[in-house]
Amino acid sequence: MTSLHGLYIPLVTPFDADGAVAPAALERLAHQVLDDGATGLVALGTTGEPGSLTESEKQSVVDTAARVCRERSAPLVVGAATAEALAGLAAVPEAVAALTVVPPFVRPGEAGVLAHFARLAAASPVPLVVYDIPYRTGQYLTAGALRGLAAIPNVAGVKYAGGGINDDTVALMADPPAGFAVLGGDDTFISPLLALGAHGAILSSAHLATAQFAELIRLWQSGDAIRARALGHRLAPLSKALFAEPNPTVVKAALHAQGRIPTPGVRLPLLAAHPDSTAAALKQLAEVGG
Template identity: 35%
Template sequence: MSLRQTLRGTGVAIVTPFTKTGKIDFSALESLINFIIKNGVEYIVTLGTTGETPTISKEEKIDIINFTFEKVDSRVPVVVGVGGNNTHELVKDLNTLPLDKATAILSASPYYSKPSQEGIFLHYEMLAKASPKPIILYNVPGRTGRNLDAATALRLAHEVPNIGGIKEAANNMVQCMQLLKDRPDHFMVASGDDDLAMTQLACGMDGVISVAANCFPRKFSDMVRAGLDFDFTKAKELNDTMLEAYYLLFAENNPAGVKSFLAEMGLIENYLRLPMVPLSEPLREKVVRYLRK
């Protein structure tokens, strides 16, 4: 079964809760996992960039992966984030992290180095050969500094076994349409832009890997399911109620926005690891007013 079938719908790029002392708050993580699954999302993505992975050690990643598998308990699929700009280190990670229970690997395009398209292709080709699970490409040029062009993504999809899909977060509708026009049948295309997700579903995307669904799992996943059913009257009604939230979630940075929402909802404590810091007070007050509405 392809990832287009297995991961159709809403995946949540789950945050990593921390305590005041900077330790991983596993109790809060369990509560968040249960909240998300209870409210109807299709799958969970752990250790994505929303999970502050650049600040998390290898040992902590292993603990988070094992804990997530244990608490999800096969209720929904789990995708594990394994990305970075050191190709050979990532190959080692793919061979040593506990990935047996993962459905797929989400791997962000190499950041900062700004490789050529050929370099990006060869990077993912090496990861795909090493990975025990299908690779989901992750294109987020706003973070990485280099776009994964549609032509390169499609070349990977058509030529490299074990490349199963892409999370597309380039904020570029034309590029999305190019991917959807020429993809092979097995290749999943998921939105990585919450604010564009509804319109991208209308173009034919298979779902969303969402930040907003951490705090609005029921409403957001209902919106996505309506879009997948081409019921855009219902999808628009739901999406309209979240437009202000999309702005607040990303106005300063991610995951400061979503952690502020989750803290105000009583699900986690509002702690991040440097260099990330909580939302500024004026923006936090807007989050509080939005939730009160």
């Protein structure tokens, strides 16, 4: 079973002036975040706008991220939610896990979710990281359901984005399942989740101030609560500003403003971030030294 920990960056998909995927820019960005302290990369996460990419574009994104991870000896996680997509990861030796979202919209109930992941995990060539994000999927999972997922062979962990810290969060972290990685996915709440014992994070915000987010994880895991708490308080407003509009619109605008991607472009149904949102995010970024 893969042991996942540290900071993973769910890479945006940069587009060029013509709206095409810009693999060279993606490659540079991937190297930059690893240089700045990220542990690994996520390709085709929600932040990468996979729903708007063609199959050939998705393959280009995965190939680019895999090449960087191979060169850097860094772990790669790939977004894959179907049996077919998971099977394709057998051809990606750099992939240590798949990020697999709880089935959205259908609300199958917790028993249905467990059965769904049991079937996918049994056939997957790589371990699964369950993406639990109920405010997008419509399906809430209790701590008991998450423990049930942890008991499924070939399920390595969860990207936990429950919308904050609640009773189920506390119950899960009070006695986390052995060998089951809890990776925070709610950017604004990452510091308190790390304080409760999360193993790491998958954070879109960490495209910016990557070194500071990596340090936040290190501080909590080393037991330096005073410095960790202070840093977490500084980073939370940055995350809030970067999520002021649908992700990854503000993140892309900020990266473009830094000259790190060729355009701030996103694809429909997303619309470009408002300049005021970009300015607010850059102001917060300056305040944390990113």
